[in-house]
Amino acid sequence: MKLSLTLNGGAEGQIEILSPAPECRFRLGDGPERAAQVEIPEPCVYSVLMDGRSYEARVEEHPGMLVVVIDGYRFEVDVRDPRRLRRGAGGRGADGVQTISAPMPGKVVRVLVAPGDAVEAGQGLLVVEAMKMQNELKAQRAGKVLTVSTREGATVTPGEILATIE
Amino acid sequence: MFRKVLVANRGEIAVRVIRTLREMGIGSVAVFSDADRTSLHVRMADEAEHIGPSPSSESYLRIDRIIDAARRHGAEAIHPGYGFLSENADFAAACEDAGIVFIGPSAESIRSMGSKTAARRTAIAGDAPVVPGTSNSATLEEVGAFAAEHGYPVLLKAVAGGGGKGMRRVDREAELESAYRNASSEAERAFRNAELYVEKLIEHGRHIEIQVLGDRHGNMVHLGERECSIQRRHQKVIEECPSPLIAQYPEMREAMGAAAVRAARAAGYYNAGTIEFLVDQDRRFYFLEMNTRLQVEHPITELVTGFDLVRLQVEIAAGGRLPFAQEQVRWSGSAIECRIYAEDPYNNFLPYPGKLTRLTRPLGPGVRLDGCVYDGWTVPMEYDPLLAKLVAWAGTRQQAIDRMIRALREYDVGGIRTNISFFRQILEDPVFRAGCLHTGFIDEFFARTAAPAPPPELATVAALTAAIHATAQTAAQAPAASPTSRWLDAGRNEMLR
Numbered sequence: 127m128k129l130s131l132t133l134n135g136g137a138e139g140q141i142e143i144l145s146p147a148p149e150c151r152f153r154l155g156d157g158p159e160r161a162a163q164v165e166i167p168e169p170c171v172y173s174v175l176m177d178g179r180s181y182e183a184r185v186e187e188h189p190g191m192l193v194v195v196i197d198g199y200r201f202e203v204d205v206r207d208p209r210r211l212r213r214g215a216g217g218r219g220a221d222g223v224q225t226i227s228a229p230m231p232g233k234v235v236r237v238l239v240a241p242g243d244a245v246e247a248g249q250g251l252l253v254v255e256a257m258k259m260q261n262e263l264k265a266q267r268a269g270k271v272l273t274v275s276t277r278e279g280a281t282v283t284p285g286e287i288l289a290t291i292e
Numbered sequence: 293m294f295r296k297v298l299v300a301n302r303g304e305i306a307v308r309v310i311r312t313l314r315e316m317g318i319g320s321v322a323v324f325s326d327a328d329r330t331s332l333h334v335r336m337a338d339e340a341e342h343i344g345p346s347p348s349s350e351s352y353l354r355i356d357r358i359i360d361a362a363r364r365h366g367a368e369a370i371h372p373g374y375g376f377l378s379e380n381a382d383f384a385a386a387c388e389d390a391g392i393v394f395i396g397p398s399a400e401s402i403r404s405m406g407s408k409t410a411a412r413r414t415a416i417a418g419d420a421p422v423v424p425g426t427s428n429s430a431t432l433e434e435v436g437a438f439a440a441e442h443g444y445p446v447l448l449k450a451v452a453g454g455g456g457k458g459m460r461r462v463d464r465e466a467e468l469e470s471a472y473r474n475a476s477s478e479a480e481r482a483f484r485n486a487e488l489y490v491e492k493l494i495e496h497g498r499h500i501e502i503q504v505l506g507d508r509h510g511n512m513v514h515l516g517e518r519e520c521s522i523q524r525r526h527q528k529v530i531e532e533c534p535s536p537l538i539a540q541y542p543e544m545r546e547a548m549g550a551a552a553v554r555a556a557r558a559a560g561y562y563n564a565g566t567i568e569f570l571v572d573q574d575r576r577f578y579f580l581e582m583n584t585r586l587q588v589e590h591p592i593t594e595l596v597t598g599f600d601l602v603r604l605q606v607e608i609a610a611g612g613r614l615p616f617a618q619e620q621v622r623w624s625g626s627a628i629e630c631r632i633y634a635e636d637p638y639n640n641f642l643p644y645p646g647k648l649t650r651l652t653r654p655l656g657p658g659v660r661l662d663g664c665v666y667d668g669w670t671v672p673m674e675y676d677p678l679l680a681k682l683v684a685w686a687g688t689r690q691q692a693i694d695r696m697i698r699a700l701r702e703y704d705v706g707g708i709r710t711n712i713s714f715f716r717q718i719l720e721d722p723v724f725r726a727g728c729l730h731t732g733f734i735d736e737f738f739a740r741t742a743a744p745a746p747p748p749e750l751a752t753v754a755a756l757t758a759a760i761h762a763t764a765q766t767a768a769q770a771p772a773a774s775p776t777s778r779w780l781d782a783g784r785n786e787m788l789r
Contacts, residue, residue, distance in 0.1 A: 129759050133751055141759045152756055162756060170650065170706075172757045179749070183757040184650060186706050192761060194754040198701065198713035199746035203758035230642040231673060236477075250470055253477075256643040257634075257677045259457075259525070260478045262470070281673075 130206045223272065226263050226289040228282040232256030237278055243271045245291060252276070252288055265291055293610050294318055294369045297395070298362040299333065300383075301373030302352060304664040304680055305588070306333035309371045312602040321365045323358060325351035327672040332664045339365050346674045349484065352376045355383050359390050369393035369609055371602075375676065378585040379454065395609040396563050397584050404559045405582040409451050409489050415579040420555055423570060423578045425491030432472045435490045439468065445493040448472060450479035454583065456527035457482040461493060494572055496730040499523065499580075500535050501568040502552035503593050505604060508562050511614045514549035515593050516623050518566075521729035522718065524641050529711070529734075530718065531589035531629045533596045536689060536727025541575065548577055555579065564590075564605050570731075588681065591662060592627035595685040626692040627685045630700070630715045632663070634677040637714035638743055645673040650706030654699035658685045658692075671708060679710065689727070693719050717744055 128142045144151040147164035154160070162176040174181040186193040194201045236253040239245060250262040251271075269291040276288045296319035299306045310320045310333060322337035327346035334340045341361040344351035351357070353376060362370055370387055372378035372395070381402040387394040396402075405411045412427050424442055426434065429451045439446045439462070448471060450458030458479030460471040472488065480486035498521045506512035519535030520528040538544045552567035559582070566587050568580040590601045608614070634644045651667040663680025671677060682703065684696040700716050718724050718737065 127763060129762065131755055131758060133755060139755070141755050143759055143763065146763075147760050150756070150760065152759070154752060154755065160752075162753075164756075164760060170761075172760065174753050174757065176749075176753065176756075181750070181753045183753055184704060184706055185757060185761045186649060187765075192758045194757050195704065195706070196746075196750045196753055196757075198716055199744070199750055199754075200713070201746070201751065201754035201758075203754060205758050205762040207762075229639065230636075231645055232643070233673070235481075250474075253474070255481070256645060256673050257675055259643055260474060260481075261640075261642065262474055 127207075132204045134202050224266055224269065224291040225287050226251055226265075226291065228254055228284055228286045228288055229261065229263070230254070230256050231283055232261075232281070234276050234278055234280045234282060234288070235260060237274060237276065239271045239274065239289070241271050241274055245269060245271060251291075254282065254288075263288070294367075294393070294606070296321060296339075296365065296367045297369045297371055297606070298323065298358070298365065298367035299337070299371050299373065300352070300358045301371075301376055301378075302328050302331060302333055302664075303675065304662050304678060305373040305375075305586070307336060307664050308662050309373060309602055310336050312600055312606070313371075315600075316603060316606065318606070321361065321367050323352070323361050325674075327674050330669070332666060332669070341365065346672065348376060348675065349481075353484070355380075355386050358383075359386055359392065362387075362392050363390065367392065369395050369606070371395040371605070372585065374583075374585050374588055375454065379452075379583070393609050395605050397559075397561050397565060401559045401561045402584045405556075405561070405565075405584050407451055408449060408453055408581050411581050412579075414559060415555060417558070420551060420579040421576070423491045423494060423580065426489045428489065429487035430489050432469065435472060435488070436465070436468060438490050439465070442492045445495075447491045447493045448475045448488050449491060450475065450483060450485070451487040451489055452483035452485040453479060454483075456523070456525050458488065459526040461526075494570055494578070496573055496732060497521075498535075498537060498571040498729055499528070499568065499731055500537070500548065500571050500577070501566050501583075501587070502548050503587070503590070503601075504552050504556045504561070504565050504567060505601070505608075505614065506556060506562040506565075507608045507614045508611065509613050511617075512553050512557060512561070513614060513616070513618045513621060514552050515597050515599065515621060516545055517548060518587075518589055518592055519729065520589060521731050522724075522733050523731050524637075524734050526731075528589060529631045529633070530715070531592055532689070532692075533592040533627050534623065534689075536729065537571065537575070539689070540727075544575065544577075551577070551579075555582065563608050564601055588631065588678075589629050591660060591681060591683045592629050595627040595660065595683060596623050596625060597621060598624070625685055625687050626689040627683060628689075628692045628696050629681050629683045630696060631678055631711075632680045632682055632703070632705075633711050634671045634679055634708050635711055636709045637711045641711070643673075643677045644709040645671045645677065646708040647671075648705060648707050650704060652702065652704040654682065654702035656699070656702070658695050659683070659699045660685070665705070679705070690725070693725060713744070717741070 142153045150162045150164045165173045170185045172183040184195045192203045232254045235255045245265045247267045252263045272290040274289045298321040313320045320337045322334045322340040323343045324334045343357040377383040381399040384394040385399040445463045448460045458475045460475040462471045476486045503515040520531045522530035566583040569577040571577045647670045660683040686692040
């Protein structure tokens with residue numbers, strides 16, 4: 127089985143699984159065929175013996191990607207089966223529009239601007255609080271506030287768009 | 293001795309206190325908010341009482357509800373932990389009025405040392421060196437005038453502060469207004485006191501503090517120092533005992549210890565407390581503040597001196613005498629602590645609450661873990677994101693650092709982000725290992741170091757694991773969706789081979 131994958135947002139590569147776990151044989155891109163002995167001692171924990179070395183890989187399922195943690199290093203892996211439909215790429219905002227999104231789960235404690243306001247680069251737009259820590263989200267460059275899609279007291283999730291600036 | 297003690301706190305410190313109470317044969321009463329019903333301190337305690345909704349202002353900061361809970365459960369004493377009400381003189385007084393022993397100093401000592409500005413005045417009166425600053429709360433205009441006179445950078449601090457909350461570095465006048473507004477609002481939320489004061493920022497200073505311990509019979513000792521210079525957002529993240537600086541200049545321990553005992557005595561202090569000093573590049577030390585409570589980082593002192601500080605706190609509160617004199621305090625080996633937070637160190641240390649999906653704890657020689665997490669627990673959004681304190685002890689500083697790196701490699705927390713791998717990076721840093729520390733270390737570290745690149749073999753293993761996991765998921769889901777798809781997959785597999 128051949129899969130396309132990207133690692134930590136890098137270039138897309140191919141992996142071909144020639145025989146499944148536990149006695150796994152695989153090929154990366156056009157590279158040589160390799161062998162690895164793979165066991166799953168605990169759910170989502172993979173013990174991989176490869177070239178005489180022992181690795182422990184832990185897999186987390188996140189929306190749209192897998193996160194693999196090995197020896198403290200974190201890999202965000204987007205695995206795609208080329209035979210299946212690709213997920214539609216997210217709509218990119220028009221050029222010149224800045225999106226201000228929540229960097230962390232938390233609560234909006236202050237909204238400092240309203241649609242139509244002119245803002246300077248570095249000006250505070252909103253304050254989001256999590257765990258007693260307040261973070262002021264600032265405008266990256268000067269412009270005019272197009273939308274404010276949240277309000278004080280709202281609970282937000284990471285990546286949620288809170289405001290846009292033209 | 294008390295038969296039952298209420299712990300007016302949550303998280304790892306509540307668990308820590310309950311452990312010693314259990315060792316002493318004392319019953320424990322936990323209190324909890326809506327967010328903490330299934331938290332570890334509630335599960336571990338002998339008794340537990342709900343004290344309100346999740347925001348701490350409606351639960352862990354409610355003096356009336358905590359005193360009521362203590363009365364209802366027949367607790368004779370209250371341990372406040374750190375944070376929340378631990379440095380609130382009104383709370384200590386309310387306990388006393390209710391006939392409940394407050395495990396800490398007197399309300400008067402807290403008043404003279406608890407507020408940062410009052411402590412500065414006490415220190416000045418006691419002729420202790422202090423950093424230039426305002427000795428009272430300052431308005432935005434007064435801060436501006438101070439900065440104009442002494443020059444930037446300056447440090448805004450909450451009068452009622454602690455734990456870096458309500459603290460902001462200001463490098464230029466243009467940043468002052470926004471920094472003042474945010475620090476003040478953060479202070480209001482954390483301490484119900486929006487007042488700020490300002491100090492001149494001493495660049496490249498080291499934060500070294502002295503643990504003191506006194507009984508109610510006039511005896512007081514110091515238990516040496518803790519170096520807490522590794523900070524992010526003005527909050528300590530790595531602490532060590534001994535300080536590498538004091539290991540080099542041992543006479544500093546005596547000088548700082550004696551100054552700390554004098555300052556604490558001036559406040560009529562008893563129970564455990566900590567005097568924080570800022571040490572400049574010429575090894576001059578300045579009184580910063582006194583923490584009139586148990587410190588987060590107390591375990592390193594426990595490992596190096598062999599004392600259980602919580603046990604001593606309880607014994608002193610029950611009227612006991614210090615069981616040893618200053619000459620009997622010995623420091624052995626080296627201890628280091630890392631504060632494990634739910635946060636993303638590579639994204640400005642933003643908090644990262646959420647559900648833990650995996651947990652493997654470090655074990656083995658010389659490792660202590662004071663934590664409050666378990667597999668499946670959701671880290672609440674409402675409180676400080678401290679998950680655990682990992683502490684390593686060994687004969688020398690280098691061995692303690694190597695032991696800590698080993699323990700961090702064993703530590704796995706899944707589902708949320710933590711600063712575990714960031715600590716490994718710092719502990720492997722030659723500048724850190726040489727003991728050249730200062731409070732700006734982390735900022736400087738980020739400026740000179742890139743995020744660590746994983747060895748290439750790990751990327752191969754990650755790709756392989758992800759591919760196997762993804763195909764296993766497909767295989768597991770496919771039969772439910774359509775009985776023929778497994779055959780289709782197998783056929784495709786054959787064709788693609």
